[in-house]
């Protein structure tokens with residue numbers, strides 16, 4: 001029989017056997033023959049490691065050699081590539097990454113936290129060793145957006161890259177919207193479905209999306225990764241009433257990560273936004289993620305797919321392994337580290353856009369006039385306003401959509417209202433996607 005494979009098997013050490021690690025084992029077992037034809041060689045797991053050897057993971061681990069000390073994998077001659085699926089920006093994942101890349105062992109990871117904080121150093125090590133550092137699973141799970149940005153869109157100057165980058169938050173927001181269920185209950189469900197990070201506050205406070213945006217921004221703009229430059233707000237303070245008011249005004253609420261280039265510098269933010277119903281992001285539901293990139297020759301690119309969960313994430317990890325088997329890899333962040341430029345952070349106050357403001361106020365004469373006066377004095381023009389819950393002892397809700405204007409004016413409106421005894425709660429501001 002003819003041997004259709006060009007190479008000897010690619011021997012993989014898999015570290016971390018949770019949601020994603022289990023998915024990788026299942027995927028390779030299910031699609032192994034097809035993958036071997038595409039990769040030019042079989043991809044074989046030869047060693048596995050995790051914290052607890054005896055835990056039932058729902059997959060048969062008996063065919064694979066268990067390794068207690070993962071640090072030995074970096075020096076093993078019978079391992080061609082190490083896959084890290086532990087998580088955490090520092091700690092054992094980072095130690096393993098540094099060891100592997102320093103010792104010339106190709107490295108595949110889904111760990112966006114580690115890349116957002118240490119990506120440049122790790123890319124430098126990979127570059128020095130002339131080896132692969134691959135991380136498709138780290139951004140938007142199964143969507144091939146790293147490949148899309150690094151390779152497919154590489155000829156373009158990108159003006160803006162944005163999208164829904166966290167499956168847990170999207171699942172929470174869209175389930176609350178469709179089923180009217182409470183935040184805590186839906187978060188628990190997202191955890192059970194394997195979407196959430198080990199510490200789910202990374203998801204709901206927008207940190208995970210900010211990790212991913214940090215990586216995307218570097219690919220889009222050729223800048224050094226700068227996690228600290230991302231202004232981040234999560235979805236903790238989005239309440240059911242906001243979702244209902246947004247719907248009444250013709251919007252849906254999504255946690256959006258956005259990086260935008262301007263003459264002033266780079267603007268990077270993760271925050272809940274109102275998305276108009278006629279925008280494709282308004283229809284990205286559940287654990288789906290989506291990324292939009294605007295290029296000067298290609299126009300608007302729209303990537304959509306499952307951003308979390310075992311199957312989609314394993315799909316991205318194994319795609320990286322296929323690239324390693326084919327010997328197809330390049331600079332981790334699309335150009336040599338020395339060619340990346342430092343970022344200038346743009347002043348968000350000068351950004352022009354519409355905003356949604358929600359106030360919980362006392363139900364008494366003059367309150368609306370007080371809010372209107374604050375917007376007038378700050379130079380904010382009101383497009384529409386809704387008041388609900390008249391005659392309620394615990395106050396009424398006032399929701400405002402502004403005309404497009406500088407963001408600093410919205411900030412000034414809130415400063416003018418600060419301390420007013422008409423307000424019963426901290427006002428909520430969400431910007432509107434254009």
Ligand SMILES: NC(=O)c1ccc[n+]([C@@H]2O[C@H](COP(=O)([O-])OP(=O)(O)OC[C@H]3O[C@@H](n4cnc5c(N)ncnc54)[C@H](O)[C@@H]3O)[C@@H](O)[C@H]2O)c1
Nearest residue numbers: 016017018019020050051085086087092110111308309313
């Ligand atoms: N779950 C997803 O949908 C998803 C999607 C994209 C990326 N990721 C990323 O993939 C990685 C893994 O995520 P997961 O959801 O599979 O996590 P998980 O918690 O389900 O699994 C983590 C695994 O790592 C092992 N581990 C943890 N600490 C360890 C240590 N100190 N030493 C040895 N092993 C250790 C655990 O035993 C477990 O097997 C993370 O970086 C995560 O951010 C997850």
Ligand SMILES: N[C@@H](CCO)C(=O)O
Nearest residue numbers: 166167168195196197
């Ligand atoms: N916790 C992440 C996993 C995918 O990176 C999410 O919910 O999107």
Ligand code: NA
Nearest residue numbers: 136139141143
């Ligand atoms: Na991806």
